[in-house]
Amino acid sequence: MRAVISTVGKDHPGILAYVAKECADRNINIEDVTQKVLQDMFTMIMIVEIPGSHSDFESIAAAMEAAGERENLKIHVMHEDIFNAMHTI
């Protein structure tokens, strides 16, 4: 299913590579990436395709968030429908 991975943290080299590797390790296909550094804060949003069922999603999301914490990054993995529901009529 399509999901949005958002990453926020203090900027330093290698964040994109780190998150992308974590995705690759879990067979998550990255379809789009946008990133920006604002006053030392790195923010990145990836649109991705996550394989598997509902319960797989739960464990993948938890693993991605934990991977973020190891690098002092705040990572969220959310189904794209929540954004569609909230912002489109």
Next chain:
Amino acid sequence: MQILENIRETIRMIDEEFLDIRTVTMGISLLDCADTDIDVSCDKIYRKITEKAADLVKTSREISSEYGIPVVQSRISVTPIALLASVSGGDPVKYAHALDRAAKTVGVSFIGGYSALVQKGMTPGDEALIRSIPRALAETDLVCSSVNIGTTKAGINMDAVKLMGEIVREAAEMTPEGKCNSTAKLVVFCNSVEDNPFMAGAYHGVSEGDCVINVGVSGPGVVKMAIRGAGKDSTMDEIAEIIKKTAFKITRTGQLVGMEASKRLHVPFGIVDLSLAPTPAVGDSVAEILEEIGLEEVGGPGTTACLAMLNDAVKKGGVMASSSVGGLSGAFIPVSEDQGMIDAAISGSLSIEKLEAMTAVCSVGLDMIVIPGDTPAASISAIIADEAAIGMINNKTTACRLIPAVGLQEGDMLEFGGLLGHGPVMPIRKASPEVMINRGGRIPAPIHSLKN
């Protein structure tokens, strides 16, 4: 770039502004469990609830993690138990135990429906259930109870009002550990609704289907921050527009979660309740929204006008965002569950009389208000009657969830903990309504109930 901005906004609302789904509530009809033998009836109830709701908590958790939006609680509402007690006779508290056991087995936070609808009269089953409420609440952990004592169509049953004053007092006195929190699980309604997902007043009405999923959203913090973003120069109608847009977004998440839960549980989707439900967390407060609009402290002059606009704008924004809106839908003003209300009650800006005025323009009523432990039952009944009169005349739901703080005086604090928060004991006028309450009988339905 608009899409990115939208994604950031959603994440901010959930992460920093306490946007959440307060509850996914499964309504379950127990009419097919009625039996003339109370023990058989209780067994059937336990079986039906644990079957229907077996996957409720798991599904809520999965949806929560998939969409990244917290689903704070999963709950169950059932057919008013007074109906089953009327068929079976016997000690209704047995039903409370069966409900409590079932709720614990499936892992929900609360189960509502230890209820009776007595707006026009009481059957022996209704009365037995009402009289058993204090024991039922004291002996169980998750069971919530409600009694409807009036409607616009039927008027107010003053015999039931008198009885409920006594029951509220008794429930407070019987609570274990002297915390009086049984009464936090007991609501007295006028014009109660059949599809309300919020506790303590949730029950599954008799006109509902066999099983249904209702969702209650929350998000006072989101509304407050949106108003703050508009600055001090916006006009009131501009503020109303901001509230509408924000309510739309909040409600859409509720609709999404409700539809998804319904699909995964194979249960029809009922309604989204468009309520702004506060929690004791700082920033998750309806009072703070009113203060953001421009009041120094909630309870002061201007409060009722701001609340009226807020409540109306929430409904206008939310109604288009959902396929079916129901429940109580509006702004909740529970004192002990809202830090802004607690602060205003402590400072004296917020009185019970002002709260009563506020309930005329928002959803529900005098909610989670701690009153002195020595308040006579007749005074509690009279407060219930006042609140019911507002609901009856204005064709809206009103309710009382009053907490007599046994052993405490005006100005003391009562701690509940968790989502129920804490609250100062608020003063009640001492003049006695005893003669009026002892009259009993009924307050006839108002003239505008005669619409046919």
